[in-house]
Amino acid sequence: MEQFFQQLINGLSLGSIYALIALGYTMVYGIIKLINFAHGEVYMIGGYVGYFAIAVLGLPVLPAILIAMVVCAVIGVLIERVAYRPLRKAPRITMLITAIGVSFLLQYTVMFFVGPDVKTFPQMTNQVFDIFGVLINEQQVYILVITVVLMLILQFVVKKTKMGRAMRAVSVDPEAAQLMGININTTISFTFAIGSALAGAAGVLVGLYYNSIDPLMGVTMGLKAFIAAVFGGIGIIPGAMLGGFGIGFIEIFASGYISSLIKDGVVYGLLILILLVKPSGLLGKNEKEKV
Amino acid sequence: MLQRKTNLKIQILWIILTLVIYGGVQLLIMTNVINMYYQITLITIGINIILAVGLNLIIGIAGQFSLGHAGFMSIGAYACAIVTMRMPTLLGFALGILVGIVVAGIASLLIAIPTLRLKGDYLAIATLGFSEIIRIVMVNGGDLTNGAAGLSGIPVFTSWPLLFIGIVIVILIIVNYVRSSPGRATKAICEDEIASESVGINTTKYKTIAFVIGAMSASLAGAFYASYFTVIKPENFGFMKSLDILIIVVFGGIGSITGTIIAAILLGIINIFLQSYGVLRMILYGVILIVIMIFRPGGLLGKKEFRLSAVYDFFNRKLRRREEQS
Numbered sequence: 248m249e250q251f252f253q254q255l256i257n258g259l260s261l262g263s264i265y266a267l268i269a270l271g272y273t274m275v276y277g278i279i280k281l282i283n284f285a286h287g288e289v290y291m292i293g294g295y296v297g298y299f300a301i302a303v304l305g306l307p308v309l310p311a312i313l314i315a316m317v318v319c320a321v322i323g324v325l326i327e328r329v330a331y332r333p334l335r336k337a338p339r340i341t342m343l344i345t346a347i348g349v350s351f352l353l354q355y356t357v358m359f360f361v362g363p364d365v366k367t368f369p370q371m372t373n374q375v376f377d378i379f380g381v382l383i384n385e386q387q388v389y390i391l392v393i394t395v396v397l398m399l400i401l402q403f404v405v406k407k408t409k410m411g412r413a414m415r416a417v418s419v420d421p422e423a424a425q426l427m428g429i430n431i432n433t434t435i436s437f438t439f440a441i442g443s444a445l446a447g448a449a450g451v452l453v454g455l456y457y458n459s460i461d462p463l464m465g466v467t468m469g470l471k472a473f474i475a476a477v478f479g480g481i482g483i484i485p486g487a488m489l490g491g492f493g494i495g496f497i498e499i500f501a502s503g504y505i506s507s508l509i510k511d512g513v514v515y516g517l518l519i520l521i522l523l524v525k526p527s528g529l530l531g532k533n534e535k536e537k538v
Numbered sequence: 539m540l541q542r543k544t545n546l547k548i549q550i551l552w553i554i555l556t557l558v559i560y561g562g563v564q565l566l567i568m569t570n571v572i573n574m575y576y577q578i579t580l581i582t583i584g585i586n587i588i589l590a591v592g593l594n595l596i597i598g599i600a601g602q603f604s605l606g607h608a609g610f611m612s613i614g615a616y617a618c619a620i621v622t623m624r625m626p627t628l629l630g631f632a633l634g635i636l637v638g639i640v641v642a643g644i645a646s647l648l649i650a651i652p653t654l655r656l657k658g659d660y661l662a663i664a665t666l667g668f669s670e671i672i673r674i675v676m677v678n679g680g681d682l683t684n685g686a687a688g689l690s691g692i693p694v695f696t697s698w699p700l701l702f703i704g705i706v707i708v709i710l711i712i713v714n715y716v717r718s719s720p721g722r723a724t725k726a727i728c729e730d731e732i733a734s735e736s737v738g739i740n741t742t743k744y745k746t747i748a749f750v751i752g753a754m755s756a757s758l759a760g761a762f763y764a765s766y767f768t769v770i771k772p773e774n775f776g777f778m779k780s781l782d783i784l785i786i787v788v789f790g791g792i793g794s795i796t797g798t799i800i801a802a803i804l805l806g807i808i809n810i811f812l813q814s815y816g817v818l819r820m821i822l823y824g825v826i827l828i829v830i831m832i833f834r835p836g837g838l839l840g841k842k843e844f845r846l847s848a849v850y851d852f853f854n855r856k857l858r859r860r861e862e863q864s
Contacts, residue, residue, distance in 0.1 A: 282659060330828050337835040339658075340603065344788045347781055348827030355820035363817075470666075470777065477663055512674035515667040522664045523652050 252381045254503045255496075260387045260456065262495020263394035267449035268472035269479070269487035270401065271323075271442030277418040277482035278438045280339060284346040285326055287469020288353035289443045293319045293450025294460040295357060295366075302369045308389065312451045316444040322353075323443025324436045332432070350465070358462040365461040368454040386455045397448060398488060401441065405484060410437055418482065471498075474518050480528025489529060548847045555846065560702050567698060576810070577698075581766050583806035584701040585759045588708050590786040590798045592755030595712050597784075598793035598841075599721070600748035601728030602654065603662040607783050609669025610753040612676060612775035613645060614638035614760025616683055619692045619770055631695040631765060638757040645672070646753030650746040657731075669780060676772040688771030689764075696766035704762060708755045713795060715751060724748050728793075789830060791837030796844040801837070 268290050275283045293315040300311035330349050334342050374385045405411035413434045416424040425431055453468070454460045471494060479490025494514055502510040521528065563580070566572045572580055593607045617638030622630045653664040676683045683689065715721045724744040726734040735741050764770050790801030808826070812819035 280659075282662075330832070333832045334835060337831075338792075340597075340788060340792065341831050341835040344785060345828050345831040347785065348824045348831065350824070351820050352824030352828065355817050355824065359817045359821060466777070474663070474667075477660075481659075508678055509674060512671055512678075515670045515674070519653070519664050519667045519671075522656060522660055522667075526656050526660045 249380045250503070252379075254499050256381060256383055256387060257503075258496035258499035259492070260390045260495075261499055262492035263390055264449050264453055264456070264468075264491075265472050265475045265495050266488045266491025267394055267397065267445045267452070268468065269475040269491045270398075270484065271446045272473050272476040273479075273481055273484060273487040274414070274438050274442045276476070277484075278414065278435055279331070279335065279342075281331065281342050281346065282473065283442075284343070284469065285330075285349040285353060286442065286446055287465030287472070288350050288357075289319050289323055289326075289465075290446040290450045290453075290468060290472075291460070291462060291465035292322060292353065292357060293447030294368075294454045294464065295361065295450070296447065297451030297454050298366055298368055298460055308451075308455065312393065312448050315447040315451045317447075319447025319450070320440040320444040323439040323446075326443075327436060327439040332435075354462055354465065361462065363462060365459045368458045368460060370458065386452075390452045390456060393448065393452065397445060401445070401484070404441065410434070414438055471514065474514060477528055478518060478521055480531030483528070483530050486528055486530040493529075544847075544850070548850055551846050551850065556706060560699075563698065563702075579806050579810055580698065581696060581701060581762070583802055584698075584705055585762050585766075586783070586786055586802040586806065587705055587799050588755055588759040588762070589783045590790070590802050591709055591712055591795055592752040592759070593783050594787045594790075594793070594795060594798045595716070595748050595755075596752040597787055598791075598798075599716055599728060600724045600745050601731070602745055602749060603658060604665040604749070604752070605662045605777075605780050605784065606649075606665035606667075606669030606672075607752070607756050608775040608777070608779035609665075609672035610642045610646060610756035611760035611763065611779065612669075612672060612770075612772065613642040614757030615764035615770045615775070616676060616679075616689070616760075617641055617757070618761035619689045619764040620682060622693045622695065622765065623689065623691070626693040628695060631693075631761075634765075635758060635761045638761050639754045642753045642757030643750055646750045647746065650749040651742075654742060654745045654749065666777065666780070669775075670777070673772045673776060676775075683772075686772060688769060688774075690769040692764050692768045692770065694765060694768060696762045701762055704758055708758065709795065709799075712751065712755070715747075716795070720744055720747060785827065788837055789827075791839035791841060793841040794837070794839040794843055796842070797837055797839030800839065804838075 268286065271286050271289070272283060275281060275286070296315040296318045297311045300306045300314050301308065306314070326349055330345050331342060334345055376383045376385075376388070405414060413424065413429045414437065416427065416429055417431055417434045421431055424434075450460075453464075472491065475490035475494040476487045477490070478493055479486030479488070481487075497517060498510045498514055501513040505513070525531070563572070567577065567580075589607060589611060593604065596602050596604045596607075614635070615638075618631065618634035621634030621637055624630070625633065649665070649668050653661060653668070656664055677686050679685065716725070723734070723739045724747070726737075726739060727741050727744055731741055760775075786801045786805055787798055789805065790797030790799070808823075809819075812822055815822065
């Protein structure tokens, strides 16, 4: 039983990181129908910014996360402005290839400056709390608290603010939204900024959790987070949270109870199962195509 | 009668053109212009042509967005490696290719029937998932696949002549399929799935055929790969490999077989020049991709195909005009 709760805690930490990245995927997909493959790289850059803030500038964790979020938001907006905006009317596969190009560009630009080797993230105090035999370390507390706070802020922004309403409107029908006086370009830039900021925070949190970062870490993490977004229903914000935690739990339980070698296999298998039974994801509505 | 005669002439021209390309490259190899170092590029380009033409059949002709091509390639590579390591003869190589093609065919059929109901991005994700599962199967394959370390010491059978035959066969099969009546039905599905369904085309059937042919050709390419590089690992056939092939297809023009071949050659050559730049190579590669997509979103050739008959007609007309003038 203790082992079960231990796994639950581990799954919760991993899941919240997936959820943070998945939110960016889902928001971008919801608004411009693009699988933004470069999103995993934004997360990686977040990890590096956090590393420099903590290890080189000697800042505490929270300011480091804030700096990473700001830098990533700027990068996200820049990517959209330079690479995706000229292609908004182009076929979707073209945009996808551009996203792949951006992702190569970011990966190897970072590698050019910091080298290909793994960097060790500065350790925290590493206090471990023992709650009825279940061990929770300080990083996990950080991850959970920060994720919950960020998600609440996001929920507030999307549901209550004018910009959030514009985002929802554009994702339903961009042309109608434009007719109602919404500036589509600003709204899309804003969406990229928020999504990228969340990914940046996730990058720092992963650095704290696993103590290591490398320039190619965005690839697998991005893929998993993307699967999480699909799992919950791509384009739906609560879906990304649900999917993130779901994938986190499944991965931890599969590696804990079966074998760590097949944990990814279980995740992908489940993804396919979901797609076959309910292609629009757990929270998605099935839409009939109109003729 | 006249039509048939022209067709025959064009076919002979095609055969001559093919032989000239083969002989030309063979000459370059013999005179050592293409030395051992460049031969790696030559073989890679050849393998990429087979892979990308197969993927273009799935994406460009059938309109099914697949991101799992590397998975089928790995089936071919492993089948060929496992068979030839136990039977290191040319017959073993042929048998290995055959086993790979059969296994890839069955696997793709199993994947296609449930997943081809999915559309667009969802299909892409599902095929991506399947290819990752194939990779994980390879990692957990025990002694047969030797896990994450992969297989090494695979006997070398891939050579320029054999590979060239492979390329020609794959292109012939795929081009002929595209021009056949099922091929035209497949193209119709790509244009508008609902419309083609309503005129009585069995969409699932043709989508599956395209998918299976594509998977089988990928398996052949995998066999050539394994038998040239002698070392294969599951990580060689991951998501990045599928992306590489997809980039060739999109770069050349989705739906254009000629474009795919040109793109495979061009990207192969660009890679040689970028080789000495190390990390900068990938940065440049990324920039080139973005720039090409922004300025030429339809790819190099769009949907255009090179047709020898068009060239023939062009010269014929010129000739006739000259005759009339004189």
